[in-house]
Amino acid sequence: MNHRMRFLMRRRILQTALTAGGLAAAGPVQRAFAGLPETPMQTMGPFYPITRPLEDDADLTLLKGHAERAQGKVVHLMGRVLDTNGDPVRNAKIELWQANAHGRYAHPADVNPAPLDPNFQGFGIQTTDAEGQYRFKTIKPAAYAIGPMNPDAVRPPHIHFDVYGANTRLVTQMYFPGEPENDGDIIFKYLNATEQAAATATVLPGGGDAEPDSITLRWDIVLLAG
Numbered sequence: 717m718n719h720r721m722r723f724l725m726r727r728r729i730l731q732t733a734l735t736a737g738g739l740a741a742a743g744p745v746q747r748a749f750a751g752l753p754e755t756p757m758q759t760m761g762p763f764y765p766i767t768r769p770l771e772d773d774a775d776l777t778l779l780k781g782h783a784e785r786a787q788g789k790v791v792h793l794m795g796r797v798l799d800t801n802g803d804p805v806r807n808a809k810i811e812l813w814q815a816n817a818h819g820r821y822a823h824p825a826d827v828n829p830a831p832l833d834p835n836f837q838g839f840g841i842q843t844t845d846a847e848g849q850y851r852f853k854t855i856k857p858a859a860y861a862i863g864p865m866n867p868d869a870v871r872p873p874h875i876h877f878d879v880y881g882a883n884t885r886l887v888t889q890m891y892f893p894g895e896p897e898n899d900g901d902i903i904f905k906y907l908n909a910t911e912q913a914a915a916t917a918t919v920l921p922g923g924g925d926a927e928p929d930s931i932t933l934r935w936d937i938v939l940l941a942g
C-alpha cells in the first residue's frame with residue numbers, strides 16, 4: 717500500500733468514526749492518530765563540515781588506506797526514520813557529523829585545543845532502506861567546553877543530524893543516555909521531557925560481532941510529515 721492509499725484509508729476511517737460517534741469522538745480519535753512524538757528540531761551548530769572528508773560512508777571509524785582505527789569507544793548506531801504515524805520513511809538521506817573522542821571537530825572554527833584524530837571520518841551519509849532503517853558505526857564523542865563566549869558551558873556527548881525525508885527536513889542532535897552533562901546543556905535543558913526522550917538514544921545489548929567494549933544504540937528519528 718503506498719503512502720497516498722494509506723492516507724486515504726486513514727481519512728476514511730477517521731470520517732467513519734466521526735460519523736458514527738459524533739463530534740464528541742473527535743478528540744480521542746485525533747489523538748489516536750497523532751502517534752509518535754516528533755523528534756525535536758535543534759540547531760545545526762557551527763561545525764557542519766566545510767570540507768567534506770574523502771569518505772562519507774557508514775563506518776566513520778576506519779578510513780581507506782589507514783592502518784589504525786579512530787580513537788575512542790566504538791558506537792554501533794541504528795534506528796529507523798518514521799513519520800508520526802509510525803510508517804517508515806524510505807530513501808531518507810541522513811547526514812551525520814560529530815566531535816571526535818577528544819571533543820574536537822575537524823572544522824577550522826573549532827578552537828578547542830583537544831587533538832584532531834587523523835583516523836576519524838567525523839561525517840557520514842546513509843540512505844534509509846524500504847523499512848526506514850539506517851546504521852552507522854562511529855565512536856562516542858567526548859563532551860566539550862563551548863569556549864570563550866560561554867566559558868562555563870559544556871556540551872554533552874552528542875551527534876548532529878540533518879535528515880531529508882520525503883516531505884520533511886529535520887536538523888537535530890542525538891544524545892547519549894545518562895550523561896552527567898545532559899541536564900545542564902544549553903540546548904538539551906530547553907527541550908521538554910517528551911522532546912528530551914525523543915532526542916536520546918537507547919542502549920541495546922551488544923553481541924554478534926560487535927567489539928567487546930563497544931556500545932550499541934538505537935535511535936529512531938520521527939519526521940512530522942515523513
Ligand SMILES: [Fe+2]
Nearest residue numbers: 761871874876
Ligand atoms: Fe556539537
